[in-house]
Amino acid sequence: MANNPIIPNGPKPKSIFTTRNILLYGTLLIVAIYYILPLYVMIVTSLKGMPEIRLGNIFAPPLEVTFEPWVKAWSTACTGLNCDGLSRGFWNSVQILIPSVFLSIVIASVNGYALVNWKFKGSEIFFAVLLFGAFIPYQVMIYPIVILLREMGLMGSLWGLVLVHTVFGMPILTLLFRNYFSSVPEELFKAARIDGAGFWGIYFHIMLPMAIPIFVVAMILQVTGIWNDFLFGVIYTKPDIYPMTVQLNNIVNSVQGVKEYNVNMAATLLTGLVPLILYFVSGKLFVRGIAAGAVKG
Amino acid sequence: MSSVLIKDLTLKYDHLTILDKLNMDIQEGEFLVLLGASGCGKSTLLNCIAGLLDISAGEIHINGKNVTWAEPSERGIGMVFQSYALYPQMTVEGNLTFGLKNAKVPKPEIAKRIAKVAEILQIESLLKRKPAALSGGQRQRVAIGRALVREVKVFLFDEPLSNLDAKLRADLRIELKLLHKRLKSTIIYVTHDQVEAMTLADRIAVMKNGVVQQLDTPNGIFHRPINRFVADFIGSPSMNFFEGELVTLETGQIEFKTAELVFNVSDYEFTNATPVSGKASLGIRPEAVSTGANIPDNFFSCDITVELVEPMGSDTLVWTKLAGQNFRFRMDGKATVANGDKLRIGFNPSSSSMFDAENEDRL
Amino acid sequence: MAQSVRPNTLFRNLNAKIAAMPMIITVLVIFVGCTIWTVVHSFTKSRMLPKLEFVGFDQYERLWGTSRWLISIENLFIYGACSLVLSLVIGFILAALLDQKIRFENTLRSIILFPFALSFVVTGLIWQWILNPDLGIQSVVRDLGWTSFAFDPLYNPDIVIYGVLIAGIWQGSGLIMVLMLAGLRGIDEDIWNASRIDGIPKWKTYLFIVIPMMKPVFVTAIVLITSGIVKVYDLIIAQTGGGPGIASEVPAKYVMDSMFLKQNLGQGFAASTMMLLCVLIIIIPYAYLEFGGRRNGK
Structure with a gap:
């Protein structure tokens, strides 16, 4: 597409906080949350220890960050046949x-x-x-x-x-x-x-x-x-x-x-x-x- | 000696006939232009000669060899395309040498040929550049160079100047003409541009619907069009036509009569010597009309009112009505005429072109 | 050397024909051969091994008498209809929103599309976790004070397919959004200018001018979504395993289980032939519109 700058003729819009913009960006924010939240939940869950998961809220960030689940998933998790992870x-x-x-x-x-x-x-x-x-x-x-x-x-x-x-x-x-x-x-x-x-x-x-x-x-x-x-x-x-x-x-x-x-x-x-x-x-x-x-x- | 010989060339797709039993004999060193509107089959014919399209029937001979089924590279031809078709990822030098490398030409020979062609086309300074860094005119020079390094005797040009702007086109046209003079090779050149055709060609083949209508010198095509299509197609603005009837009088005089006008065409050079009569059309080129006092007596003359003036600088185009129908003619550029002016005009009906009303062939 | 005789057409462009052999073999052996093989064997009583003992439509009668297959079909229709409508609506609305010359357009588009890069297995496992009734959304909402809140689709046979649907939409709607956005961008700016001069409200312009102009994009999107729906398998395996019970079975899983778990090949062949039939019902009108119509129309 050609880059045609559109030159507005009327008075310049005063503020970015118009009703239209609030509605538009609000909707987009909710949409973005729906798509990004599962990824966020996965990441925080993978960084928590099991006791914290059982007690806490899936959306809460980890109180104590642990990389042990990652290590275990990679090298020792069991598939039912063997236990050398992913x-x-x-x-x-x-x-x-x-x-x-x-x-x-x-x-x-x-x-x-x-x-x-x-x-x-x-x-x-x-x-x-x-x-x-x-x-x-x-x-x-x-x-x-x-x-x-x-x-x-x-x-x-x-x-x-x-x-x-x-x-x-x-x-x-x-x-x-x-x-x-x-x-x-x-x-x-x-x-x-x-x-x-x-x-x-x-x-x-x-x-x-x-x-x-x-x-x-x-x-x-x-x-x-x-x-x-x-x-x-x-x-x-x-x-x-x-x-x-x-x-x-x-x-x-x-x-x-x-x-x-x-x-x-x-x-x-x-x-x-x-x-x-x-x-x-x-x-x-x-x-x-x-x-x-x-x-x- | 004939350089390119085409015998009964036919090309069909399914049941559609694109080219129909074409015959052509192109002499060595001849500059032949294939002229026609888009879709007339002129580029298709060129592709057939190049071997880029398989033909359905007929034969193609180049330099005395039957090459009907030979690979394009084995035919001894070079080709230049409308879009230049330079290989974008190769330098100019790479473009020029690609074909020679494929043909396994020894390296010193390649270097020699590149140097020679670069000198002829004055592209020495461009050799290391990529096509994207060249202007349109430079690209077309390189494209021509790619054909030249093959050192063949027949060159095929497919609308090579159509993508260039008007000024550049005129310049390159002259260069092409000089190049042809210098190389003395056979050139088959496709174009839809009449000016290119007229200025470059030794002979022009006017094509329509896959059939060659007329194959003649530029002069012959302009002044003695073989049928009404060619007459109408060639020339800008195109010919003025009158519909009427040919009558041979008892006195031996021959007249062309429309509802309102009578032209004496006794001195017309008829294609067939037999006396003619019947429905016909008569065409007058806008250039054949004279004005003012110096109209010879044997001319048809009348008074007209100017309806529209199109000044073109070098000459002026005047629109008027003659016997109720549109009529255009050309005047000197310095003539001062305005809408509504009354003028006396005249032309020689015997040096017009007349066509049979039914089959539209020249009479 | 130059030839004067017309060469045998079989050997003309021989290299091209040799190069196309993998394609020709794939088409003939896999797409045509294997399909015919399966359809033919669906009329046999093959069990553990395929054998050509024809039993007419027995396999099909048994198929349509099996409650598991009927549930699979029902699920496919619910999932298919919802996912078709939702994907189109969500995809179009998102595309229209992104087309408002907004800031962060690229970021937002990346966020909406990223799930499409993930496999169905990964998608299924993510949503299995989020929809986990004891630790996922349900428990979070209950912890907030709404103790009677119930949202446990993966443990409730009546709504389990909607739980799968949420994951499916999450994964696939980005693709539809991108297609729609490309379609919207393909519409001439002058159309918008003209409708603004005529004073037509924006929503009306979308509904009556833009959407009809985007018909080819919608057709493509519909074909993509529907052909994806029939193939749904990995998502179910990962997210629900077909459960609870057999509540989230789908035809693709029925075929796989018949062939590789229950060693009832005949049933598998019959079921897969039914799947093929579903696809044909969608594809043939599409192919006719796309290619047959073009030839006659234009």
Whole structure:
């Protein structure tokens, strides 16, 4: 949008404390509290000791700050099977995340590029079905995929899950890249063909360097999505390589023992930390990612 | 020797025919302009010649080789685009060398060619810059340079000046003409701008709906348009048309009659020698009208009232009514005319253009 | 070398076709193949292992005779309807508020959107804690003096789904707000100027001019929300585990439990086919409006 300063003609408003402003900012303040309060409650709870939690008010700040729940959540909390905390899940998630993000983005970016610049007979139909695939409930495809992975010997393995993430990330990422590449002037592609570059030459020398921002957007989208996944993790891996979300659920919702709310909250925060940090660091790009993925879908 | 030869070129999408059995023979060193309104297929044709679009039928020969199915880079062509299409992440030098590197041209040879092209186009000082740091005119020079370094004999230009402002466009037009003189290569140039077409071309191909209407020299196109479409399309302001009937009198004289006017067209050079009669239209260019006392006797002449004056500086455009229909003509820029003035005007009907009323072909 | 013969179309742009193989395989094997496989097997009496012994609509009859499935469907409808309406209303109002050229717009937008970055598991656990009747909001309000205050959705079968709804809205409304805000920003400033000159009140401009202009954004938002609703699973697992009892069961969980806990594959396939049907009912009209309409209309 152009930066057109609007020059008011009438008399300048006298005060910022107009009824309109009080109402507007008041409403926004209440809204902000609704959204931010749960995060606040989590943080204060995770810093309290259990006796204080049992007696006190969830909104009250901790009288005595303790980091013990965090330490316990990370290294010794029990999932019912083992007691080495979330750290195992964290590293599992990292190991799942890196190849999944890489593979899904590579494939989707090549798809998007091929769909825009190298249309072949039926390519549009494949793309339409691919997009439609984004709306099929996962439950419909879950079991046959179990069979496929078993046949390939990948069931319960990390690479099986990587493959699943690549497949289910494909529709939205392909759409993202296709939309981006179709905004690149076609003449650029034509010029490169005259210059003798082929399919891969144009991809690596012309398209890839231009698409860096959209790669970042895709990365944010995928890191968040894959890190937050629960369903595929629980189905396609086995307990010792469960991703963090699955482990978190097992820790918090395990029926054995006394509920340690402070440890649970610390564990929950730890799991949410990666996407949260990514969200606050990436800021506008995150918004752009979800908007690009959603609006044009 | 023919440089680019197009035989029965046809392009169809599903059932839509974009280009229909085009034939063209472009000579070595010729500057050919494809002229037409947007959507007439001129850019599409250029893309077909470049190999960027697969054609449905026909053949394309470049430099005596059948290249109908060759890759664009193998055809021996260079191309310049309307949007310049410079690779944004590469420097000017990178843009110029990208094609040569793909073709595995040895490094010393690349350096030699870059130096030569940079000198011709005077872009030596820009070589290390990125396209974003260049002005529109500089970008287009680089784009031309990218075509030149390929050292090919055929250049394709797709509306290369359309994105530039008027002054720059005029300057670059002259440069292009000089460049063509210097390189003596074949150029196929697409534009919708008549002035560019007229000033640059050896020959112009006027296109409409995927068909070449007329392929002729600029002069031929202007003065002897082959059909009513070309007559109407070329020239600004466009031709004045009268609808009427051709009649051959017993005396052998030929007359063009409208409801109110009679023009003697006995001296008209008919395309077909056979005597003609029947419904027709007659077109007079605004430039062919003379005014005042010096109207020759064999001219058609009459008195008119000036309705609107458009002074353009170099000349003045006058709007009036002739036999109840709009009529425009051009006067000298120094002429002082005002709305409501009475003038005597005249023109030679025999040097007009006449078209068959039915198929609109030139008579 | 230059060719003079038309090359075989199959091998033209071969690299592009090879590069598109992962997409083609995904589409054919996963999205088409697996879906058909499941639909076909929903007509069999598969239990522990899939087998092709067809029993017609038996699985579906049993499905619709199971109270757990009926509760799941009921929950899905309540959750779906409420979450659709609330997300749209909240999302639009928030976007309109943020569009008033206010200060701190970026901060507020960040705050409203941040839950979207969190997983459903994390969301569910957060709200499980806040809605904990002994230590959460209920106890805080009671401590303030209102001793009869009762708000324990997670322990009350009648309202448990609304407890889930609060968490769902918290997590997802930010996305809708961002979409709506983008839609509002896409509206020409001149529309506002024109309505101001005509003296139309602001709320009327929103209701009768702006919202109709934002139809595509609303359609996108509706499709996003509804396709998300059908997939609700993690949130339930984390927040309620389907309880108390079976009061917060949802279809996705029914499918998962049938397949992986009860080893009743046939039921799982039938239930997931019903879910697919739900999605088709939403998607087909949308696809028709979006693509079919465009082709004929414009």
